[in-house]
Amino acid sequence: MVATADLYDERGEELASLPLQLRDLGGVAEFSGPVRTIRCFEDNALVKAVCATPGAGAVLVVDGGGSLxxxxxxxxxxxxxxxxxxxxxIIHGAIRDSIAIGGLGLGVKALGTNPRKSAKAGAGxxxxxxxxxxxxxxxxxxxxxDRDGVLVER
Structure with missing residues (x-):
């Protein structure tokens, strides 16, 4: 994978740079793919359901409203x-089990961690x-x- 800094140098304003300082919590530091999205707030039922479907190399972007x-x-x-x-x-919110997730072959960026479970109503x-x-x-x-941040096509 091309480093995000080099990619931005090549493509510039074709890309948007996420200004948030997310933590690298997965076992893979560099990852890319087509975006799939979920918007949910303190409820991970949709995250569970979508992750149980074929990902085909996609990256799940979860807008959890920034809740920790x-x-x-x-x-x-x-x-x-x-x-x-x-x-x-890429999770705009928290994860748990960070040590176990860090041992998996999955890129995970999130705002932080919290051991508390979320709701399971499927809202979002x-x-x-x-x-x-x-x-x-x-x-x-x-x-x-990658470790420098997140870029997405505009």
Missing amino acids: RSALMGDLIAASAVENGWAGA VVDEPVEIGGVVFRPGATVWA
Whole structure:
């Protein structure tokens, strides 16, 4: 994968750079792929359901509203994502089981961690554009992530 800094130098304003300082919590530091999205708040039922479907190298972008009050991904959901071929997840919220997730072949970036479980009602939307930190993530656009940050096609 091309480093995000080099990619930005090559393509410039074709790409949006996420200004948030996300933590690298997965076992893979560099990942990219087509965007799939979920918007949910303190409820990870849709995250679990989508990660259980074929990922085909996609990156799941989860707009959790920036809440750190409960985790939107844990080790079981992350393991399901690996089994189903997802490249990674970018979570505007928290995860849990960070040590276990760090041992998986999955890229995971999130705001932080919290051991508290989330609700399981299934509230939210899938595969609609989401805006995080002023950057719009559209389903199907390509996203690149590494230790320097996150870029997405405009």
